[in-house]
Amino acid sequence: MYGVTGVLGIEGGYKGFYARNTIPLTPKVVNDIHKRVGTILGTSRGGHDTSKIVDSIQDRGINQVYIIGGDGTQKGASVIFEEIRRRGLKVAVVGIPKTIDNDIPVIDKSFGFDTAVEEAQRAISAAHVESESIENGIGLVKLMGRHSGFIAMYATLASRDVDCCLIPESPFYLEGPGGLFEYIGKRLNENAHMVIVVAEGAGQELLSGNTCTMDNIDASGNKQLQDVGFWISQKIKDHFSEKQKLTINLKYIDPTYMICAVPSNASDNVYCTLLAHSAIHGAMARYTGFTVGSVNGKHSCIPFQRITERQNKVVITDRMWARCLSSTNQPSNQVKKPFD
Numbered sequence: 160m161y162g163v164t165g166v167l168g169i170e171g172g173y174k175g176f177y178a179r180n181t182i183p184l185t186p187k188v189v190n191d192i193h194k195r196v197g198t199i200l201g202t203s204r205g206g207h208d209t210s211k212i213v214d215s216i217q218d219r220g221i222n223q224v225y226i227i228g229g230d231g232t233q234k235g236a237s238v239i240f241e242e243i244r245r246r247g248l249k250v251a252v253v254g255i256p257k258t259i260d261n262d263i264p265v266i267d268k269s270f271g272f273d274t275a276v277e278e279a280q281r282a283i284s285a286a287h288v289e290s291e292s293i294e295n296g297i298g299l300v301k302l303m304g305r306h307s308g309f310i311a312m313y314a315t316l317a318s319r320d321v322d323c324c325l326i327p328e329s330p331f332y333l334e335g336p337g338g339l340f341e342y343i344g345k346r347l348n349e350n351a352h353m354v355i356v357v358a359e360g361a362g363q364e365l366l367s368g369n370t371c372t373m374d375n376i377d378a379s380g381n382k383q384l385q386d387v388g389f390w391i392s393q394k395i396k397d398h399f400s401e402k403q404k405l406t407i408n409l410k411y412i413d414p415t416y417m418i419c420a421v422p423s424n425a426s427d428n429v430y431c432t433l434l435a436h437s438a439i440h441g442a443m444a445r446y447t448g449f450t451v452g453s454v455n456g457k458h459s460c461i462p463f464q465r466i467t468e469r470q471n472k473v474v475i476t477d478r479m480w481a482r483c484l485s486s487t488n489q490p491s492n493q494v495k496k497p498f499d
C-alpha cells in the first residue's frame with residue numbers, strides 16, 4: 160500500500176542494532192509468525208547504547224523504526240527518538256506496547272495481557288481442583304507482575320475460584336489479628352480448602368534479606384525479586400504445623416514462564432493487527448515519537464512522554480480492585496490493618 164521495498168528485523172533487542180546482523184522480514188518470513196510462540200527476532204535485557212543504536216540506524220539508512228516491548232523498551236525508544244531529533248535525522252520512531260504485565264500507562268491494555276490472563280486461569284483451575292480434593296487443601300499460584308498486579312487481579316476475577324489475591328499494590332502481613340494466617344484459618348474452617356493467587360512483586364518487603372543493591376538488578380536495571388510464592392508456601396506450612404497443629408495440604412504452582420510461552424489468543428491477535436496498522440499509518444503520515452494503543456476503545460498515537468512518565472498499576476481504591484475483593488471475599492486492605 161505504501162510501496163515499502165525493505166523491512167529489516169533487528170535481532171536480540173537493543174544490542175542487536177550494533178552487535179548483530181539484520182534479518183530481512185519478507186512477507187514469506189513473517190507469514191505464520193502469529194501462530195508461533197515467542198519471538199523470531201529474540202530478546203535481551205540491557206544493552207541500550209543510544210549513540211551506537213542511532214549510528215546503526217543512520218549507517219543502514221533506516222527511515223522508520225518500530226520498537227516492540229514493555230515499559231523499559233518504550234523508555235529506550237523515547238531516548239532513541241530524542242537522539243534522532245538532536246541529530247536532525249528524518250527517521251520516525253514508533254513504540255508498540257507488548258508486555259503481559261499490562262504496566263504501560265494510558266492505553267487500555269498491552270499486547271499479551273489478555274493471553275496471559277487466559278493462561279493464568281488454567282493454573283488457578285488446577286490449583287482449585289487440587290485443593291478441593293483433599294482435606295484442608297490450599298492451592299497457591301504465583302503469577303507474573305513485578306510492580307503491577309493486573310494479571311493476578313484479572314485472572315482472579317475471571318476464574319472466581321480464588322479466595323485471596325495478593326498484589327504488589329496492596330500490602331499485607333502474615334501474623335496476628337488481621338494477618339493472612341488468620342484469614343487462611345478462617346477460610347479452611349468454613350470451606351476446608353482455598354486458593355491463593357500471589358503476584359511475583361507482592362509482599363517483597365516482607366521477605367528477609369531483600370536488600371536492594373546494585374547486585375540484584377538485571378541488565379536493564381530492574382530489581383530482581385525473591386520468590387514470594389515459595390517463601391509464602393513455607394511460611395504457611397510452618398505456621399499451621401507448628402503453631403496451629405493443623406495438617407494442611409498445600410500445593411504450590413508456579414506457571415509464570417509457561418504463561419509467557421503460549422501462542423497469543425484470538426483477542427490479542429486482533430489487537431496486534433490493529434496496533435501494527437496504527438503504527439504504520441502513523442509513521443507514514445509522518446508522525447514520530449509515539450506509542451500506539453487503544454485508549455478508551457479508540458486506536459491512538461500517544462507521545463512517548465505520556466507513556467514513560469509513570470507505570471500502570473492497580474489502583475486499590477478503584478472499582479476493579481473492589482470487584483476483585485468481592486469475588487474472593489478477602490478483607491479489604493486499604494487501611495492500616497491489611498486483613499482486618
Ligand SMILES: Nc1ncnc2c1ncn2[C@@H]1O[C@H](COP(=O)(O)OP(=O)(O)O)[C@@H](O)[C@H]1O
Nearest residue numbers: 173204205206207228229230231232234235379
Ligand atoms: N530508561 C531507559 N533508557 C534507555 N533504555 C532503557 C531504559 N529502561 C530500559 N531500557 C532498555 O529497554 C530494554 C527493555 O527493558 P526491560 O526492562 O528489560 O524490558 P521491558 O521492555 O519488557 O520492560 C532493555 O534493553 C533496557 O536496557
Ligand SMILES: O=P(O)(O)OC[C@H]1O[C@](O)(COP(=O)(O)O)[C@@H](O)[C@@H]1O
Nearest residue numbers: 229230231258259260303304305381
Ligand atoms: O525472567 P525475566 O526475563 O526477568 O522475565 C520475567 C519478567 O517478565 C515480566 O512478566 C515482564 O517484565 P518486563 O516488562 O520487564 O519484560 C515481569 O513481571 C517478570 O519479572
